[in-house]
Amino acid sequence: MCGIAGCYHTDKEVNRELFEEMVDMIEYRGPDDRGTFYDQNLALGHRRLSIIDLSDAGHQPFYYRDRYVLVYNGEIYNYKELRSELEDAGYSFQTETDTEVLIAAYDKYGAACVERFNGMWAFAVYDRLEHCLFLSRDRFGVKPLYYYHKGGTFIFASEEKQIIKMADHRFRVNRPRLMEYLIRGVHDYSEETMFMDIFQLRGGCNMFYDLRNDTKEIKRYYDIADIPQSDESFEEAAAGFRKAFEESVRLRLRADVPVGYCLSGGLDSSAIVCMADRVIKDDNLDVKQESVSSCFEDKRYDEQEYIDEVLKYTAVEGHKIFPQGNDVLKDLDDVLWHMDEPFTSTSMYAQWNVFKGAAEQGLTVMLDGQGADEQLAGYTGYYSVIFAEYLRKFKFGKFFRELKAYKKLRASTEKYVNSNKIIIEALISAYLPRKLQKFGKIHMFYLKQGYPFEPEDIKKTIYGIDLYPANDSKQYILDQLKCNLSMLLRYEDRNSMAHSIESRVPFMDPALAGCAFKMPIDYKLRDGITKYVVREGLKDVLPEKIRTRYSKLGFVTPEDQWINNSPEVFRKEIEDAAKTLAPLVRKDKVMEWYGRIEGNVQRMDFMPWRLICASHWVKLFGLEV
Numbered sequence: 001m002c003g004i005a006g007c008y009h010t011d012k013e014v015n016r017e018l019f020e021e022m023v024d025m026i027e028y029r030g031p032d033d034r035g036t037f038y039d040q041n042l043a044l045g046h047r048r049l050s051i052i053d054l055s056d057a058g059h060q061p062f063y064y065r066d067r068y069v070l071v072y073n074g075e076i077y078n079y080k081e082l083r084s085e086l087e088d089a090g091y092s093f094q095t096e097t098d099t100e101v102l103i104a105a106y107d108k109y110g111a112a113c114v115e116r117f118n119g120m121w122a123f124a125v126y127d128r129l130e131h132c133l134f135l136s137r138d139r140f141g142v143k144p145l146y147y148y149h150k151g152g153t154f155i156f157a158s159e160e161k162q163i164i165k166m167a168d169h170r171f172r173v174n175r176p177r178l179m180e181y182l183i184r185g186v187h188d189y190s191e192e193t194m195f196m197d198i199f200q201l202r203g204g205c206n207m208f209y210d211l212r213n214d215t216k217e218i219k220r221y222y223d224i225a226d227i228p229q230s231d232e233s234f235e236e237a238a239a240g241f242r243k244a245f246e247e248s249v250r251l252r253l254r255a256d257v258p259v260g261y262c263l264s265g266g267l268d269s270s271a272i273v274c275m276a277d278r279v280i281k282d283d284n285l286d287v288k289q290e291s292v293s294s295c296f297e298d299k300r301y302d303e304q305e306y307i308d309e310v311l312k313y314t315a316v317e318g319h320k321i322f323p324q325g326n327d328v329l330k331d332l333d334d335v336l337w338h339m340d341e342p343f344t345s346t347s348m349y350a351q352w353n354v355f356k357g358a359a360e361q362g363l364t365v366m367l368d369g370q371g372a373d374e375q376l377a378g379y380t381g382y383y384s385v386i387f388a389e390y391l392r393k394f395k396f397g398k399f400f401r402e403l404k405a406y407k408k409l410r411a412s413t414e415k416y417v418n419s420n421k422i423i424i425e426a427l428i429s430a431y432l433p434r435k436l437q438k439f440g441k442i443h444m445f446y447l448k449q450g451y452p453f454e455p456e457d458i459k460k461t462i463y464g465i466d467l468y469p470a471n472d473s474k475q476y477i478l479d480q481l482k483c484n485l486s487m488l489l490r491y492e493d494r495n496s497m498a499h500s501i502e503s504r505v506p507f508m509d510p511a512l513a514g515c516a517f518k519m520p521i522d523y524k525l526r527d528g529i530t531k532y533v534v535r536e537g538l539k540d541v542l543p544e545k546i547r548t549r550y551s552k553l554g555f556v557t558p559e560d561q562w563i564n565n566s567p568e569v570f571r572k573e574i575e576d577a578a579k580t581l582a583p584l585v586r587k588d589k590v591m592e593w594y595g596r597i598e599g600n601v602q603r604m605d606f607m608p609w610r611l612i613c614a615s616h617w618v619k620l621f622g623l624e625v
Helices: 016-024 080-089 098-116 161-169 175-184 233-250 267-282 304-313 326-340 347-360 380-391 396-411 419-431 432-444 455-465 473-484 484-497 510-517 532-537 557-562 568-578 587-595 608-620
Strands: 001-010 034-041 042-048 062-064 067-078 119-127 132-137 144-148 155-157 203-210 215-220 259-262 289-294 316-321 365-366 502-504
Touching: 001 016, 001 119, 001 161, 016 034, 016 042, 016 161, 016 510, 034 067, 042 067, 042 098, 042 119, 062 098, 062 175, 067 098, 080 098, 098 119, 098 132, 098 203, 132 155, 155 161, 161 396, 175 365, 175 455, 175 608, 203 568, 233 267, 233 510, 233 532, 259 267, 259 347, 267 289, 267 304, 289 304, 289 347, 304 316, 316 347, 326 347, 326 484, 326 557, 326 608, 347 484, 380 396, 380 419, 396 419, 419 432, 473 484, 484 502, 557 608, 568 608, 587 608
Parallel strands: 259 289, 259 365, 289 316, 365 502
Antiparallel strands: 001 042, 001 155, 034 042, 062 067, 067 119, 119 132, 132 203, 144 155, 203 215
């Protein structure tokens, strides 16, 4: 796991002093080694976090056959199998790294090599013979890759701040993207970022940049939507999931450094910890297992009961951290510096502290559960999806049975969820045309809330995006993968790398993701039970207390209490935010809105935090609003 950088000018040499600073400003992504390469108007840079083959043989930029120069961030988990395949084809290897396997695969297969990789990556290959750059990002965008292409300058990097450094001018806020974040709490779902002129290469895409004529071409090599729905039985699907999940976890235990787990106490992280424990015992591996968990004294936000159940069930040593509300604002600018863009809630601060705790325990690799909720119907929103599907097909018996089960199993334990809202969304999605759906969403769930934005800004933001699944559950999953998961993977990468830790996400294994996507939704949500196929497929792996836990707390903090308990501090923050974000918001309107909720901010009301976070971000990066 590392950090990469690159710069090319059509008409001048790269400023080497500035480029060296660009590489070193992300030292935390790779504290173990660094390297740079210069060839006339081109520069490539790398920071290394040593995970596989800790020797100097893994130094980058990596030179291969006097033709290629590689800078690479990530892990190819199936590198051993690929190496054997390449050796059979006549290739020989000088190192034990996955880096050499990657570039050898590129030499043999060209751009198609990425279709053979099981892993996470963002890399660039400079072909000296063809005078071109080949850039690639893994299927789901687990690892970041940003670029800037303007005025004869092409820059790419692991983080946006590197591009700001190298471009050496003041950047403007991308207003439409920032307004979407402020109003809806979404970002990271498109090629555009919140910085004007800085873009990201999307997951599942390759880029070809020709140095001779300063042109680029982006091609998609993977789209999970291409996987057809399966006609397999539920029992076959559960068995297939179990097999793919076990293999995914086994591959992600490959490392030459200590591996640990992020354990929240929820189904997803618990499944990873329990399966890893099973694999380690079955394979007779001599591995010390450790986990780190975020906990709270307030029992409404605490999951220690379930964390302790997993620790008791396995041979894992648990470490607990307790994030404090009075540290959030103190650490905010530091967290934002690593995030590069504002984040949606203080849950990300809890995650920040988990990785900080992991670093203190000497852990270099951590397994985490991102991606399961989006693929396997873990969110409350999936109830409205399956309700809509039954209503649309006039399966009223199934609709009422699922509604009754939902109210029994989830609604009673999730006080912050409005059951009527779930039903209304299902009715809207099932029976209204798309335009009326958006109209209803705007007026019922945005304008009615009295949010401190101009109605026209709200309408413009909402009308520009999809709000409901396009009449099928598969589209809803795709929307979740595109939007929600992209945000969470950004947070995962930035929080872990800020503490020089590689985070691995088993649920984003391509075989496992494909297995989950092809299942019908009623394999995932049945009798009011979310992730039904997971619970059935892992019966012999999970403790029953975890497997049959149907309430969902989510990875949360007492954010509402932190705000309500410090009224003067947060009122001042809101006032400063209104000034900083003008003319996007009007101060009088913001303060009128905040006056109505001050002292009584509710859980899941993230608007105050978004305003504060965006304000700090604008000032931290010196942006023009």
